[in-house]
Amino acid sequence: MGNNSKSLRNSSPHSSRREFIKKTSLGAGAAISAPYVITSNALGADDVPPASDRIVMGGVGIGNMGRGDQGAFLGRKDVQYVAVCDVRTNAREEAKRKVDDKYQNTDCTEYNDFRELMGRTDIDAIHVATPDHWHALMVIEACRNGKDVYCQKPETRTLAEGPAMVQAARRYSRVVSGGSQRVLQDYRKTVEPCWNGELGTIKSINVNVGPLSQDCNLPAETQPDTIDWDLWLGPAPWAPYNKARCDGNFGTSGGSWRSYIDYSGGGMTDWGAHHFGGATFAIDVRELQPEEVVYHEDENYLTFRYPGGKELTHNKPNTGNMVVVGTPGEKIDAKPLPSYKGTGGIYGDFIECVKTREKPFRDIEFGINTVAVSHLGIIAYQLKRSLKWDAAAQQFPDDAEANRFLDRARREPWTL
The missing domain is CATH 3.30.360 (Dihydrodipicolinate Reductase; domain 2)
Structure with missing residues (x-):
């Protein structure tokens, strides 16, 4: 997987998004090739934090527990859910519909290959609920790409995977929570x-x-x-x-x-x-x-x-x-x-720690x-x-x- 890994972002998880929102809200939109509309929701109306203060998330493995995890994160006002990934077409399409229905748009992007989702620089955190034999590889790849991770249990398929996952979390200063x-x-x-x-x-x-x-x-x-x-x-x-x-x-x-x-x-x-x-x-x-x-x-x-x-x-x-x-x-x-x-329980614990950079429960x-x-x-x-x-x-x-x-x-x- 090393040859396919994306380089880490040099900025803080929210800096590029905050700068973008700041520029467009101050009238810098003319410098952008495509029109960009700042909605009242994006600016924080109706008790929703402004987009610059929301954690941008995606999910990998959206079935059974993954579906439940998606619902928990999607229901939070401090999360902006933007992408879903699953190797099963039906699960992927259903997950996208769920997100689009929540936000009343068609902006959620669906992926078959998790590496494409993890390569997005606008995503701060992901949740992983694939079969167990994928957990270690995905958590490590996410850390390499500057993503915080909520990973369903059991975290590993083998003993050797555990130290590699801990090392990745520490090396790349990522918040990684078990599920x-x-x-x-x-x-x-x-x-x-x-x-x-x-x-x-x-x-x-x-x-x-x-x-x-x-x-x-x-x-x-x-x-x-x-x-x-x-x-x-x-x-x-x-x-x-x-x-x-x-x-x-x-x-x-x-x-x-x-x-x-x-x-x-x-x-x-x-x-x-x-x-x-x-x-x-x-x-x-x-x-x-x-x-x-x-x-x-x-x-x-x-x-x-x-x-x-x-x-x-x-x-x-x-x-x-x-x-x-x-x-x-x-x-x-x-x-x-x-x-x-x-x-908000263990999900809220993860999101809070993404914000504060503390270790989750x-x-x-x-x-x-x-x-x-x-x-x-x-x-x-x-x-x-x-x-x-x-x-x-x-x-x-x-x-x-x-x-x-x-x-x-x-x-x-x-x-x-």
Whole structure:
């Protein structure tokens, strides 16, 4: 992808747009070849911020969660939504209609190839809700092109993609947010007693989630003209078209891309991003990665051990989901509980941080640490043994067999 990357903008995200609006509103429009009309909406009427103060956005992957993400951003007065991208014609056209209906014009541009959208210098931020095998490549490409990114969970398909995404966000000074709204919204009742000190010193938490993804051997079907199948596959191994292979339904046990190894880690990463995210937040290890994964062969469950002694178990027998073990009778001092910035939940948190350049609640590093738990667990179950993990080196020390699972081969030209 490096040869196709656009150079970063040298100016701040809003400067060129603000300068343009300023010039035209002061009568400089005569110097522009085509007429440009400043509407009352553009100037900020009806409680809408002027165009110079709105975040210009586009979306890549506009189906299921992508459709929901688009609606959330499109509904914000401080966002100007200008472009949609999807390799499926029907999804792309529907997304454009939604934007055009909102603004009562036909200005939204649709793209089949995400690189064309990311090359636009007027776009400040994008949201990504493609299948998982595309996430890392798109987030990195967006950062290279000076875009802030809201990326749906699970953020990665492999362990190796995580550090590359964090590095891109930091190198290009981008705001990159993961997309699990459940971490705070669904699990607050688990998180708050832990952070308030009500449970004493926290020892462990259990998560029940699954299954792992599976091989896909679906037969070839006639490929419709309404999908760019080669671009849908992208870095994944070539495979014949089958509608169930690329179906975006939320099932993880077959009949959706979430079910298959080439595109996803199955329920272990899909729902794991939510559950492990809430669990690591509750026991305050979201800034860390486990140092060991213990495989309990007799009962087929895992224990993730963190620096400092806290533990996270997966599918521990006779233990409910999100069950915390503290220290009975002990009460410790409360810690301030991190929360969303701005208004409007996790979407508003991202937009606020685009404006302020703060790290969002689900900063990419937190998302990567969460999904690393899923990937480490998958590898331990596949190898049916315990693993040591060196988070600093991002390797399994002296374990060549396990290190073969760090990444997956990608079709050219889609390399990290």
